[in-house]
Amino acid sequence: MDFDTQKKLVIVGGGPAGLAAALEANRQGIAPDDILIIERDRELGGILNQCIHAGFGLHMFGEELSGPEYSGRFIEDVKKAGIGYVTNSMVLSVSDDRIVTFVSPEMGFVRMKAGAVVLCTGCRERTRGALNIPGTRPAGIYSAGTAQRFVNMEGYMPGKKVVILGSGDIGLIMARRMTLEGAKVLRVCELMPYSGGLARNIAQCLDDFGIPLYLSHTVTEIRGTERVEGVTISKVDENRRPIPGTEEYVECDTLLLSVGLIPENEVAKSAGIQLDRVTGGAVVNQYNETSVPGIFACGNTLHVHDLVDFVTKEAYMAGASAAKFVQNGGKFGEDDKDCGEISCRATGGVRYIVPQKIVKSTKAPEELKFFFRVDNIYKKVKIELRCGGETIKSVSKRSVAPGEMESLVLNAADCAKVYDKNAGELEITLVQNA
Amino acid sequence: MTTKTLTCIVCPVGCQLEVTLDEQGKVQNITGNTCKRGYAYAETEFTNPTRTLTSTVKLTGSDTDILLPVRTASPIPKGKLFEAMTVLNQITVSAPVKIGDVVCADLVGTGIPLVACKNVG
Numbered sequence: 001m002d003f004d005t006q007k008k009l010v011i012v013g014g015g016p017a018g019l020a021a022a023l024e025a026n027r028q029g030i031a032p033d034d035i036l037i038i039e040r041d042r043e044l045g046g047i048l049n050q051c052i053h054a055g056f057g058l059h060m061f062g063e064e065l066s067g068p069e070y071s072g073r074f075i076e077d078v079k080k081a082g083i084g085y086v087t088n089s090m091v092l093s094v095s096d097d098r099i100v101t102f103v104s105p106e107m108g109f110v111r112m113k114a115g116a117v118v119l120c121t122g123c124r125e126r127t128r129g130a131l132n133i134p135g136t137r138p139a140g141i142y143s144a145g146t147a148q149r150f151v152n153m154e155g156y157m158p159g160k161k162v163v164i165l166g167s168g169d170i171g172l173i174m175a176r177r178m179t180l181e182g183a184k185v186l187r188v189c190e191l192m193p194y195s196g197g198l199a200r201n202i203a204q205c206l207d208d209f210g211i212p213l214y215l216s217h218t219v220t221e222i223r224g225t226e227r228v229e230g231v232t233i234s235k236v237d238e239n240r241r242p243i244p245g246t247e248e249y250v251e252c253d254t255l256l257l258s259v260g261l262i263p264e265n266e267v268a269k270s271a272g273i274q275l276d277r278v279t280g281g282a283v284v285n286q287y288n289e290t291s292v293p294g295i296f297a298c299g300n301t302l303h304v305h306d307l308v309d310f311v312t313k314e315a316y317m318a319g320a321s322a323a324k325f326v327q328n329g330g331k332f333g334e335d336d337k338d339c340g341e342i343s344c345r346a347t348g349g350v351r352y353i354v355p356q357k358i359v360k361s362t363k364a365p366e367e368l369k370f371f372f373r374v375d376n377i378y379k380k381v382k383i384e385l386r387c388g389g390e391t392i393k394s395v396s397k398r399s400v401a402p403g404e405m406e407s408l409v410l411n412a413a414d415c416a417k418v419y420d421k422n423a424g425e426l427e428i429t430l431v432q433n434a
Numbered sequence: 435m436t437t438k439t440l441t442c443i444v445c446p447v448g449c450q451l452e453v454t455l456d457e458q459g460k461v462q463n464i465t466g467n468t469c470k471r472g473y474a475y476a477e478t479e480f481t482n483p484t485r486t487l488t489s490t491v492k493l494t495g496s497d498t499d500i501l502l503p504v505r506t507a508s509p510i511p512k513g514k515l516f517e518a519m520t521v522l523n524q525i526t527v528s529a530p531v532k533i534g535d536v537v538c539a540d541l542v543g544t545g546i547p548l549v550a551c552k553n554v555g
Contacts, residue, residue, distance in 0.1 A: 042498050052503035052551065053488045058445060066488055068503050068552035072533050076553070152490055155500050180489060180519050199448030203441035204485065208512065307446070 003099050003113040007036045007084075008326050010100045010114035012091045012267055014039030015046020016308050017299025017315040018120035019074035022083050024319030025118075030326060036112070037078070037085035038102055044078065044085060045071035046122060048308065050149045053173050059309035070308060093270035094119075096292050116294045116322040119268055119282070120315065123300040125170075126260040128222075135222030138229070144170045144258035151177055159254025163231050164188045165219050167195040167202075168403070169306075171258025176205035178256075185209070186250055189217040189233055191240055194377060196403040218242065219255065228253050261304045271295055278352040279303040285341075285359045286368055287325075287332055288318035294330065296322050303354050303371070306405055310371075332361070342387075342418065342426055344370065349430035350383075351375045351402070358426075364419040368410040372428055374400045382431040383408060388421030400430070435462065440479060442472045451476045484509035488551070489522050491537060495529040496554050502527050503551040504537050510544045517542050530555035 009025050011018045014037045022037050043049065048056070051067030058064055061073075078085065089104035098114045125143040142150075142158050148170070150156040162183050164171045167190040175185045188206060193216050195202055206213055214233065220242050221232035235246035263281040265273070274283045274291035281302040282290040288298050298318035299311040324332050339360035344353040353372045370385070378400050385393045385408055392414050400406060408428060410418065418426060435454055442449040447468065453476050454463040464476045478484060486509045490501040510518060518541055527537055531550045538548040 049552075052490060052505075054486050054505060055446070064486075066503055066505055066551045069533055072551075072553055152503065153499070153501060155492075180487075180515065182519075198446050199441045199450070200443040200446065203448070204443045207441075208485070 003111040005110065006113045006115075008034035008115040009036070009118070009322055010098075010112060010116075011035065011037045011118045011120055012094070012100070013037075013046065013120035013122060013299075013301070014041075014044040014085055014087070015120060015122055015299065016048060016071055016074065016311050017122070017301070017318075018046070018118070019044065019071065019078055020312040020315035021118045021120055021296075021298060021319035021322065022085075023074065023077055023081065024316040025323040026081050026083055028320050028323035028327075030323045032082040033084055035083050037083065038089050038091050038100070038104075039085060039087045040090050042087055044075045044087065047145070050145070050152045051173075052152045053177070056308050059307065060312055067308075074312075091267050094267055094295065096271050096295075098294050114294075115326040116296065118315075118318050118322050119265075119290070119295065119297040119301050120299050121264045121267055121301040123261040123263045123304055126257070126262060128257060131257070131259060133219055133222055135231075136224055138222070138224035138227050140224065140228030140254045141222065142254070142256055144174045144256045147254075147256050148174055148177065151181060157181060157183065158256070159183060159228075159252075161186060161252040162254045162256060163219070163233075163250055163252045164256045164258060166190065166258035166260070167197050167213060167215075168258050168260070169197040169201055171256065172197045172201040172205040174256055174258065175211050176209060179209045179211065183254075185211045186252055187212045187214055187233075189214045189219060191218045191236060192216070193238075194401070198403075220247065222255060223249075228255055231255055261300065263301045263304065265301060268295075268297065268301070273297075276303075276352065276354075276356060278346075279354065281354075283356045284354065285357050286355045286365070287321035287359070288314070288355070289321060289325070289359075294322075294325055296325075303352070303373075303405075306403065310405065314371075332359075340424070342424060345425055345427040346372060347427050347429040349374050349376065349378060349381075350428050353428055358418075360419065364412070364415040366412045366415070368415050368418075370408045370410075370428060372406055372408070373402055373404075374406065374430060375402060377401045378430060378432065380433060383428065384431055385410070385414075385426060385428050387418045387426040388423035390417070390421065392417050392426075394431075438480075439466075440476065442467060442475050444469075444471045444475045453480060455480065483512040485512050485515060486510075487515055487518055487541075489519065491522050491525040491527055491548075493527050493529060493531070493554065499529070499552070499554050502531060502537070502554065504548050505551055506541060506544075507547045507549050510541060510546050514542050514544065522548070
């Protein structure tokens with residue numbers, strides 16, 4: 001395929017993942033003007049620009065920053081380092097030989113050959129359409145993140161009497177935000193028998209303002225012609241099916257949906273990258289490299305994170321790997337010979353594992369990190385990593401929940417053990433009643 | 435003696451605290467906290483509960499932003515949150531502005547300043 005121009009490293013997306021990947025690649029020796037961050041929005045910073053609440057940066061900085069403060073530090077560093085970036089620019093596709101096609105007000109239509117690409121395209125919100133809520137289609141139904149942008153950046157109030165479906169952190173944060181700005185949040189409904197949000201957000205976003213949380217409840221009808229006039233709320237059974245006779249009509253003018261996030265992978269698909277059906281993100285190896293050599297992925301585009309701090313750390317890894325790939329001509333180390341792969345299998349209550357595979361080289365690595373989520377709330381469990389019939393590592397946990405990402409780190413000795421097994425597979429599993 | 439439970443909001447762990455109060459409402463004992471900050475939180479929560487307020491104020495003079503995110507430099511009394519919001523709604527800041535710039539020196543008589551959370555312009 002033809003191209004107009006070249007860069008050593010192109011980063012798709014200028015949110016927390018993109019900023020950290022760029023900074024780390026630069027620290028690893030890629031010159032700032034050999035890097036280009038392509039950002040779709042009018043400014044760098046990604047979703048953090050609208051997350052004006054505090055709570056970011058506890059792991060990275062030991063303090064609780066607001067979203068713009070957290071991203072502001074990385075934006076500052078990117079600007080100081082002189083790393084290249086364009087805003088208001090949209091990546092249309094990336095080919096499997098790493099030609100990035102994008103449009104930009106300053107540069108026009110560009111086909112740029114990249115030595116390596118890091119995909120940092122974040123995620124999207126699930127919508128009403130994904131839930132198939134019956135009823136009419138009036139104005140006043142928003143995803144929580146859209147409402148957040150309206151309130152915190154664009155200066156619009158989406159409504160006055162609000163029902164929120166979904167008790168993930170975004171839903172809880174928006175319940176407080178809408179209340180502070182003068183709306184009446186009537187209730188937050190949650191399909192599951194537990195909230196997906198942090199306990200402290202239930203305390204400081206709902207309890208502080210007397211907003212009731214209805215667990216095992218969902219919206220079963222939306223009413224209104226021009227504007228939302230009300231919603232019907234029903235209790236659900238253990239199979240999450242609405243229970244007839246439990247319907248309750250709640251008058252409101254706004255319904256906010258905070259019902260899950262899906263990794264954004266349109267660009268990844270254009271490159272023919274293999275996706276994980278559980279995470280919705282790319283299948284990657286321990287270098288955060290996708291199934292297409294030289295294309296890396298990190299942050300919410302890979303799997304949805306709870307904390308931006310972990311996005312930053314993952315992006316550092318991806319940025320370092322991309323730098324190494326460029327510098328070593330497509331290799332990650334000098335002893336990087338084709339020694340096969342170990343695939344990582346999630347079993348017994350573990351929903352997914354990232355990375356999905358380990359690419360072996362002649363020498364075992366110093367460290368391997370695995371990130372995963374469980375499929376339900378479990379108390380008193382052991383998380384076990386097994387390989388070739390042996391338990392390599394076992395960690396006891398008081399409780400695990402789907403809303404909290406878990407991790408497991410293998411040290412050099414454990415990595416060597418995994419290598420010695422010569423198995424094509426390892427698994428991470430939960431063992432109950434530890 | 436009465437026992438009350440509350441969720442610690444100091445960090446994302448969200449410990450469930452059990453607080454024992456005497457007849458005068460004074461804190462006698464706190465359990466369930468896994469760090470010192472949890473103990474301190476439970477104590478202030480029963481004497482003078484405070485929260486960090488984050489919101490926005492009107493911004494002029496920027497091509498991109500019409501709102502400036504702001505926060506209280508430290509937590510303010512919980513009971514003053516809505517009074518503080520009415521004050522915030524009257525404030526206009528003009529760009530350029532830097533993170534940490536004081537937007538209001540003494541928010542609703544708390545002595546606590548309101549500071550900018552974003553670099554603009």
